[in-house]
Amino acid sequence: MSSDDYAPPQDPLKIIHQDHEILLVDKPAGLLSVPGKGEHLADCLLARVQAAFPEALLVHRLDRDTSGVMVFALTPHAQRHLGLQFERRHMKKTYLARVWGEMVEKTGTVDLPLIVDWPNRPLQHVNFETGKVAVTDWRALRVEGGTTRVRLMPQTGRSHQLRVHMLAIGHPILGDPFYATGPARDFPRMMLHAESLRLRHPDGGRGMSFNAKCPF
Numbered sequence: 577m578s579s580d581d582y583a584p585p586q587d588p589l590k591i592i593h594q595d596h597e598i599l600l601v602d603k604p605a606g607l608l609s610v611p612g613k614g615e616h617l618a619d620c621l622l623a624r625v626q627a628a629f630p631e632a633l634l635v636h637r638l639d640r641d642t643s644g645v646m647v648f649a650l651t652p653h654a655q656r657h658l659g660l661q662f663e664r665r666h667m668k669k670t671y672l673a674r675v676w677g678e679m680v681e682k683t684g685t686v687d688l689p690l691i692v693d694w695p696n697r698p699l700q701h702v703n704f705e706t707g708k709v710a711v712t713d714w715r716a717l718r719v720e721g722g723t724t725r726v727r728l729m730p731q732t733g734r735s736h737q738l739r740v741h742m743l744a745i746g747h748p749i750l751g752d753p754f755y756a757t758g759p760a761r762d763f764p765r766m767m768l769h770a771e772s773l774r775l776r777h778p779d780g781g782r783g784m785s786f787n788a789k790c791p792f
Contacts, residue, residue: 584608584619589628592645592786597654597778599629602788603646605765609637621646636662639736641753644671644770645788649778657778662733668774671728671738672717672790674767675747676760679716679724686712686741690734699754700736702744710734712741723750727771738768767792 583606590602601621603609608620625632625648632648633655649655661667689707693699711731718725724747728738739755742748748756751763769792774785 641766
């Protein structure tokens with residue numbers, strides 16, 4: 577990605593929830609979660625959050641072209657606590673996507689191991705020999721003129737998991753600049769949105785759910 581084609585949206589920070597331990601924001605599509613290499617890729621959600629909350633610490637990230645719920649820690653304790661929830665797969669995430677083609681089945685699971693496609697990084701691909709376990713549950717919501725709106729529930733958190741898994745079953749995510757081709761790619765943004773995040777609060781362990789309205 578060159579400096580010419582990184583023009584992140586300048587929307588004000590959308591705060592979903594804030595307390596003494598955690599901060600949840602709605603990331604816009606087109607904005608990096610963390611800085612890229614080089615001055616031209618310095619603008620990112622982490623930098624914008626830290627401008628308003630200097631104590632904020634990174635816990636996870638979303639791809640540049642994905643929108644939706646992201647959680648930041650406001651104390652080192654919260655960062656450790658949330659990090660362990662991700663590691664142990666206690667964090668429950670759901671995504672909304674629009675994919676190419678009309679899905680016939682209503683629900684399904686994609687269980688295909690993923691690994692970086694080294695000559696073409698950062699692309700990932702399915703590899704049964706060296707890939708790491710990657711599992712995605714999906715539920716078709718409705719067919720919309722040759723495309724399908726689908727809810728995705730990843731059981732694992734591999735890089736580009738939802739994008740590669742949807743491609744692997746013949747339904748690439750609309751507007752995906754890496755994996756969609758032809759008319760499936762010809763959309764103003766990638767149609768993938770982190771809709772909800774369920775976590776245990778670092779102070780006391782209470783289960784909490786946070787949502788961000790889908791913009792497409």
